Amino acid sequence: MSAQERVEQVFEEKGVSRGGERYLRISDARDLLADLVDAGRAVVGIEGVELTEGETRPLPEAIADFSNRPDISWRAYVRQCAAQAKEFLGALPDRETVYVTLTTFSRDEWRQYGD
Numbered sequence: 001m002s003a004q005e006r007v008e009q010v011f012e013e014k015g016v017s018r019g020g021e022r023y024l025r026i027s028d029a030r031d032l033l034a035d036l037v038d039a040g041r042a043v044v045g046i047e048g049v050e051l052t053e054g055e056t057r058p059l060p061e062a063i064a065d066f067s068n069r070p071d072i073s074w075r076a077y078v079r080q081c082a083a084q085a086k087e088f089l090g091a092l093p094d095r096e097t098v099y100v101t102l103t104t105f106s107r108d109e110w111r112q113y114g115d
Helices: 002-012 026-038 073-089 107-114
Strands: 017-018 022-023 043-050 056-064 097-104
Touching: 002 017, 002 022, 002 026, 017 043, 022 026, 026 043, 026 073, 043 073, 056 073, 056 097, 073 107, 097 107
Parallel strands: none
Antiparallel strands: 017 022, 022 097, 043 056, 043 097
């Protein structure tokens, strides 16, 4: 199974859909980082929410943007973003109701974003 297929499988099996977004528990998102690196996807943003019965409440302290465009190779950028995401996720409270969505870019999307 390819890294991209593993990523899709995690979102399918462990993800929670709400309001058109797909959310993961913090621990599942942390576990997914290595597969995202292997798939060549950079985690450029994280948005945390608290999910309860019928309510999705944004958590401002659980929002991060790693989309800066340093002058480094794509692979180095992917690894840098993963390291920043891992550190950020590690600092969040891993409570049962706290979930995150990960914004990722492929190399082509990253190039387009910078134009």
